[in-house]
Amino acid sequence: MRRAVVLLSGGMDSATTLAEAIAQGFEAHALTVRYGQRHEVELERAAAVAHAVGAASHRLASVDLAFAGGSALTDPSIPVPKSREDETIGAGIPATYVPARNTVLLSLALAWAEALGARDLFIGANAVDYSGYPDCRPAFLEAFEALAGVATKAGVEGESFRVHAPLMRLTKGEIVRRALELRVDLSLTWSCYDPAPGKVPCGRCDACLLRARGFRDAGIEDPALRARP
């Protein structure tokens, strides 16, 4: 059985990506990264998701991205933008962009893949984020595959790595429907960038708005809201 490393944040997209990797026949090893995000609640959700979806193993790695600054997600002095209309999402690169975050996350996935003998990496990048975050674009993932081929012992030995982004071309509504087809329990997932005290989603950051749009488009109620009224 081929092994894969799947980046798992605890959100809806990466949970669905983990289920996709398993559905494609991979022995899926889930990697969650604590990088100094203010929404640390996603880390505990990731553990629940890894177990429920059926990861072969789950590890937590830590990296301090707050040291570099420059992002609302890691610097408490920069506010997380709140929109009243989600039409503004995708206009430019948002303040929640963390410099080089996906490069760092994929590098850590690559390190574990080398140690595990895996040649496949999965990431939940998708076309909606694509409009805002440079490191969610297909060109980024292709450049990372090329890098992995020369950065590693396996690459020197002639093997190649593949970065899978099975949600890349799906809308948020299609992701919700695909998650349900794959029997992912979305009530376990967490999306909000800026939780209120008591771990309540703010409902107004880009991540909350995109999640709400997904459920609305799929015509389904968000079970996470039902579970925690």
Add this chain to the structure above:
Amino acid sequence: MRRAVVLLSGGMDSATTLAEAIAQGFEAHALTVRYGQRHEVELERAAAVAHAVGAASHRLASVDLAFAGGSALTDPSIPVPKSREDETIGAGIPATYVPARNTVLLSLALAWAEALGARDLFIGANAVDYSGYPDCRPAFLEAFEALAGVATKAGVEGESFRVHAPLMRLTKGEIVRRALELRVDLSLTWSCYDPAPGKVPCGRCDACLLRARGFRDAGIEDPALRARP
């Protein structure tokens, strides 16, 4: 004055690389990474080197690479190889290879570069390590430059990044001579992968042997040995 981020380990090569960046006219910001290496002593040396050589600033970032395993440098259960003859150095990829280490280090440098507005990264990769570590080769650095161009906000805006490895084609002896030309105090630097108690270099790991070869070829006594007999 153009800013650059310089990866600084506390070793001879990265100290010389920092001096090169400054000599080339950059405002050099030094980044040291705690990644779970067993030779943590290099971290305190890095701070001394950054100050002595003249970095504009110095930061320490932390990343847990021990989580992935697979290397003698981060896993205490894997012994650091000891050679009696340094002729064997370069035959295959050594046990001290840390999976994807330079990919992770350059990713962190890239994150800081984005926040600082720097477009230049410096790394002390060189041709001697090149024979053993895949992620010290020119092809790796070129692939990282290509990745940086698509991974970042600056890249999307049409700017490009450059990864400088000014020691790439130098022998260890030439690095020692270049360090002295640039007035780098090599007594501050640390190379050993596997220090004995009391922070004494082991003298027999690849890093110690390569360092000794460099001073021998340059016809100079290692001031670090003289300072700490």
